[in-house]
Amino acid sequence: MKKERSDSPRSRLLFPALLLTACAPACAASTGVPDTGVSPAAIAMFIGVVVMTLLITGWAARRIHSRTDYYAAGRGISGLQNGLAIAGDYMSAGGLLGMSGLVYLTGYDGLVFCIVSVMGMPVILFLFAEKLRNLGEYTFVDVVSFRLSHTPVRIFASCCSLTVVIVYLIGQMVGAGKLIQVLFQIPYMYAVMLVGVLMGIYVVFGGMLATTWVQITKAVLILLGVSYMALMILATFGFSFETLFTRAVELHRLGSDLMVPGGFFNEPVSLISFCLLIFGVAGLPHVLMRFFTVADARAARKSIFFATGFVGYFYLLTFILGMGAIVILADQGQYFDAAGQVIGGSNMPAIHLAHAVGGDYFMGFISAVAFATILAVVAGLTISAASAVSHDLYARVICKGLAPEKTELMISRATVIAVGVIAVILGMLFQYENIAFLNGFAICIAACTNFPILVLAIFWRGLTTRGAVIGGSLSLVLTVSLLVMSPAVWVNILGYEEALFPYAFPTIFTLPFAFFIIWVLSVTDRSARAGRERGAFNSQFIRSETGVGVDGVSSH
Amino acid sequence: MNDAPELQGQDARIWTSAKFQELVKRRRVFMWSLFLLTCLLFFGYTFVVAFVPTLLAVPAWPGAVTNIGIVAGAAVIIVSFILTGIYVYRANREFDRVIREIITETGDDEEGTV
Secondary structure (H helix, E strand, O other), X not given: OHHHHHHHHHHHHHOHHHHHHHHHHHHHHHHOOOOOOOOHHHHHHHHHHHHHHHHHHHHHHOOOXXXXXXXXXXXXXXXXXXXXXXXXXXXXXXXXXXXXXXXXXXXXXXXXXXXXXXXXXXXXXHHHHHHHHHHOOOOHHHHHOOOOOHHHHHHXXXXXXXXXXXXXXXHHHHHHHHHHHHHHOOOHXXXXXXXXXXXXXXXXXXXXXXXXXHHHHHHHHHHHHHHHHHHHHHHHOOOOHHHHHHHHHHHOOOHHHHHOOOHHHOOHHHHHHHHOOHHHHOOOHHHHHHHHOEOOHHHHHHXXXXXXXXXXXXXXXXXXXXXXXXXXXXXXXXXXXXXXXEOOOOOOHHHHHHHHHHHHHHHHHHHHHHHHHXXXXXXXXXXXXXXXXXHHHHHHHHOOOOOOHHHHHHHHHHHHHHHHHHHHHHHHHOOOOXXXXXXXXXXXXXXXXXXXXXXXXXXXXXXXHHHHHHHHHHHHHHHHHHHHOOHHHHOOOOOOOOOOOXXXXXXXXXXXXXXXXXXXXXXXXXOHHHHHHHHOHHHHHHHHHHOOOOOOOOOO | OOOOOOOOHHHHHHHHOHHHHHHHHHHHHHHHHHHHHHHHHHHHHHHHHHHOHHHHOOEXXXXXXXXXXXXXXXXXXXXXXHHHHXXXXXXXXXXXXXXXXXXXXXXXXXXXXX
16 A cells, blocks of 8 residues: 555645646546536535625625724624634534544544544633633634733744634545535635635625624524434434444444444554644634624523534534435445445545435525535634734734724735635645545644633743743744654655644643653743733733723623 | 733723622533533543443443444533533523623723724
8 A cells, every 4th residue: 555655645736726627627536426517406506605705705894994893893793693603613614524424434533533523612701701702802812912012922822823723724625625526526725715705705705793693694504504414314224323323334334343442543642642732722822713703601601602612513413414425325326436436435425425315406505505615714824823923923013003003904814815825726736635634734733732721821820932932942842843754644645654743633642741841941941021920810801801991891 | 010000990890899700610610511521421431432342332222233332422422412501591691691690780981982
């Protein structure tokens, strides 16, 4: 297997565009993609979703007058709405397609993935939600730099934000490209570009307001769609999970191993590293940013409660979808190629399942929703990258808070376009990876940088600028290096024989390292600045607990 | 710490208010207990997945294909949702009310809002 891989990935890296254009139509032609291909129903749904999101953007664009409108939707989002939007961020393409695909392939291991995706939410609620809203303005970086030295902390924390966002974007772009390629037989490259352009339009014109409402709309649609599929599956089995699982075990090549952990988690270090990713789920900048779109801490709290419910429900259903797909797709040859593989790859079982239970129209609906999902999540990621650049770096570091609103927003919009271009390019380079793993990379970086820094900034008086910036940077570098040396990049993408770092995620080493190094560098910091920063903790503490002085709260 | 406690105005009054100190203590205990409970639940589950996977293969009832693993997995998600519900319920009822009282009692001097 290794021999076969060793030359092809290198050439893939050298000629990505060539390979892509050559491969995309070839794949579609060889598999044929029977009537699931370019059905008019699917195209109609697809266009419907695009038009709807553009209408939302148009509506939002007329309401964007200030920085707060652009970055924080004017703080007018309610708890339930924000809950849906946050849930929407987690119900990503990786969730709908990647997770159900994983359950389809591995059974129980897929469920562990689902649980990890949900468990970040209670962590956010208990540790962050209210405190973020009370301390920050537009980004989590505001909170970290509350009592620390603005310039170094903002530069460093924005770098973390941008790294996480860009890596996360890769997974989304890959998902988008593959989905559109299978459904509409548009070459992967054009598909990825289409996503880049649409997302750019939402964010440039509609800011956070459009981003939030696109996300809410999609969250409602995806919950409806997934509920319907789960209902149809359960109806097929007389609403008996037992019957469903029995049939799945009978049909799956894993047999009874389908129902127990194995595969990915046959080794404790990998499993624990993976499970520590829940702290990364709690450190994703584009999700943390949503806590600034509500009026106060109370609404922030409520939003994460609703979000936990929606996401939990969604991932439980995702497991049912994966199991259902094992049984329902099994006797339908049209979903498999000549070699017996699922057409379109490991991310496609959910889409085929939609066709099997609901026909052309429903498959069109689910595909359109999956596409909307990608657009909405990508838009959220992009606005969070844009705010890191325009708010944290330009307005606060370069202009020291004196940036003219117009220039700041212009820079933000230019960043959006730059991020779009970068996302498209990266989406092409990474097209052969499973998207659930790529999201894992981003979450891993967030777990080892954003999470420890945010926790220490909020709860630990002793944190100093030196600890946060130098300690955090060391952790960022270490984490990214180990990820690059892990099998997914070192072997599969760079084409070396053996990975320098044997595990998929380094979290078990790097998360404790981050806390330790930040702690050491902070307690040994004897500078006058460090003294002032520790002294300012009381005032920050009062504000984080009570919300006194927060805009939007003091007037009722 | 004796490092520059330069709290002024309302901040100083809040800091010295017994009600505030008591609220902070109560909320801290509540919050960290729920956090630890969530971690225990999740990492406990994780521990079983990593080290005693055979336990998860035990049928949920005699002769069933549905096993303890599936039930436990679903339970982890549902219980963590219930825990968030408990937190929000108490915070919205009790803590928010006390915070409002503290803010009114210590007086709102407009300087803090700028």
